[in-house]
Amino acid sequence: MASTRCVALTSFIFILLGCCSCTFGFNILMSSYYGMGSHFFAGSKVAESLLKKGHNVTFLISEAFSHRAEDPAYSNFSFQIFKHSVPKEEIVDVFSNLIGQHAFESSQVQLKTGLKIVEHNINDCLSILRDKAFMGNIEGIDGIVVDTAWNCGYFIRDFLEMKTNKSRKVPLVAMTPAANLIGSILEDISSTLNRAYQPEFGTGYTNRMTFLQRTMNVLEHWKWRFVSKTVSSWFCEIQKETGQNCHDFDVLEMYAKADIFLFNTHFAVDFPRALTPNVVLVGGLTCRPASPLTQELEDFVQSSGDHGVIIFTLGTYSTSITTIRPELVTMFAEVFRRLPQKVIWQLKKLPDWELPSNVKAMPWLPQNDLLGHPKTRMLMYQGGNNGFQEASYHGVPIVVIPLHSDQPDVAARIEVRGMGKRLDKMSLSADVIYETIEEVIGNPSYTKTAKEVSAIYRNEPMSGPDKAAFWIEHAIKFGGANMRPPVNELNFVQYNLLDVYTFLIGIVIAFVLVILYVLWFCLTICINLVIPGKSTKSKAD
Structure with a gap:
């Protein structure tokens, strides 16, 4: 009886503690x-x-x-x-x-x-x-x-x-x-920033830059500083609302x-x-493990056979490309018609003409679940970071068409890592797109690298x-x-140790001057000793 009460009391305490923790x-x-x-x-x-x-x-x-x-x-x-x-x-x-x-x-x-x-x-x-x-x-x-x-x-x-x-x-x-x-x-x-190997936002540079790229990287950095200073004045009303001085404000x-x-x-x-x-x-x-697709979508994916499927999207805000750039829809459709793979295309509005039989257009894609499907062969997309992380997690090679913002930076990482190829949005053609897709799917090195990246990605004790x-x-x-070093408390001279270097150079220069003076003094004494009559003769003259 006592043990039963004890168990009941213990259970009550654990429940109470659980509620308290909430x-x-x-x-x-x-x-x-x-x-x-x-x-x-x-x-x-x-x-x-x-x-x-x-x-x-x-x-x-x-x-x-x-x-x-x-x-x-x-x-x-x-x-x-x-x-x-x-x-x-x-x-x-x-x-x-x-x-x-x-x-x-x-x-x-x-x-x-x-x-x-x-x-x-x-x-x-x-x-x-x-x-x-x-x-x-x-x-x-x-x-x-x-x-x-x-x-x-x-x-x-x-x-x-x-x-x-x-x-x-x-x-x-x-x-x-x-x-x-x-x-x-x-x-x-x-945090640290070294413009010699850290590319600026939106440049699309890698961490191994040429002289010209490093020059442009520095200029791009100062461009953002200039834009920041210009835009900061727009926040003046907000600064007043929060009781702060808007003249000293910098948005970055x-x-x-x-x-x-x-x-x-x-x-x-x-x-x-x-x-x-x-x-x-x-x-x-x-990123997460793939969930099952709807039956209709699963049937379409399975109908691809050994060729598999390609996922194609230009992002949430470019799904209306049918009305914005109809010529691009025609171009992509021509490319897809030539492919043996099935293509799942995120497209909000269908064109007036019929899409190729191997294409399924959808206004929204379960992207993560499609990337995790064993029949997915490649992702072709605009370079959004979420899509990049998901493709990396699932080990899917990529063809990227960067459009804006950080997407050129994503493209640089894809190419350097060997996970895929980049296409220039300003020089797209049906032949170029087709050849790039064929290379990424046909060359096993891209898939192999993507799988290696996926293995590293998943080897984590905790999810993102x-x-x-x-x-x-x-x-x-x-x-x-x-966790924050006092970098912002230092001015330009202190941060770059210019005062320290100036001081040390000054000491070296002073030391060298002292040595030179001592040598000159010793040399003068030696000359007087070697030629003892020189000074006497000079006085007699």
Whole structure:
């Protein structure tokens, strides 16, 4: 009887402790760039890992992407939906049409498009900070996770700390879904940057650059500094809202305020670089073992026989390519008609004419599940980082057509690693595309390398989302100051040791001068001793 009571009491205590542990979960605000596309998908995987650890996650999303809150897949998350100062259709147009339309334009045109998006970002952030109801709802949050593509989370943190006169610190973790970082951000978060072997964001250079590439790499770095200084003045109203001086503000230097920086890449596919402890690699945020396909899609894949299937997508915002660039649809269809493989093509709107019989067009692709299918032979896509990480995880070779942003950087990593080939978007032709596909599928070295990369990728004690969740938890508990070297406290002269080198060179010069003087003095004495009458004769004269 006593033992039964003891067991019951022990069970009750464990249940009670389990319930108590749930109450100690942190309340975390996640800002995954409006809730759009790949940014939200990566953030949601991290959020799922945080939920498994007993924490509460609230996503800050735009009304333009409010359908996320209605999706059963995200029913465990809370959502704070903000409204825009312009009709939400205009925001959808910015991302869907502008990015899609300019995908095949020059980098200068894309930069102008990016600056238009920044204007919307600033206005939306200002609206959020002035929304008393929203800011009141999040006053008690324990930490913020912010996507680097939209920095409003930094200002939310500043606003919350200002309300308590800086007596309460709100931990902030920055997370980038990109394959590469703007070099200035690496500098500002106190990590190392060597432009001789670390290519700048968007250049598409490898870590082995020619003299001309290194020159352009330095110029590209200063271009980003110039753009940062120019754009920083646009944030003046936000700075006033958070009680700060807008004249000293630099939008890139702001990233230094993050406790920890999570970088969605993996050493299996990235260029080796020296990183400080506050920069953590969490590659493969959207990677997971493949789930079964729908029966219809599985039947199509199986019908490919030994030839297998090719996955083709140009990303979420280029699925309307049928109306934007119809000549490209015709070109790709001509290529696919010549292939023995089946092709699964992400295409929102079908053309007026019939696609080849070996092509299946779909408005949305279960990309990770298709990449993990044993009959998948190759991925041809625009170079998004999530797709790169997923293809690396599943060991699938790639043909990449980089369109904008960090996609040229992804292409450089694919080629250097030997996982595939790059196509130039400005010089596409049916023959070039066909020959490249044939080479990547026909040459077993690409598949072999991809499988080797996959083996390295999977040889990890912790998945990307779980690792990210661990470090977010760490930042909330302990902060990140102890992991950040005091680089930003040093000026240019101190950081580059110019004062030390000047001092040491001065000592060497002084030492050499003393030696020369001593030698000259000794030489003079020796001359006087060897020619003793010289000085006497001189006096007599």
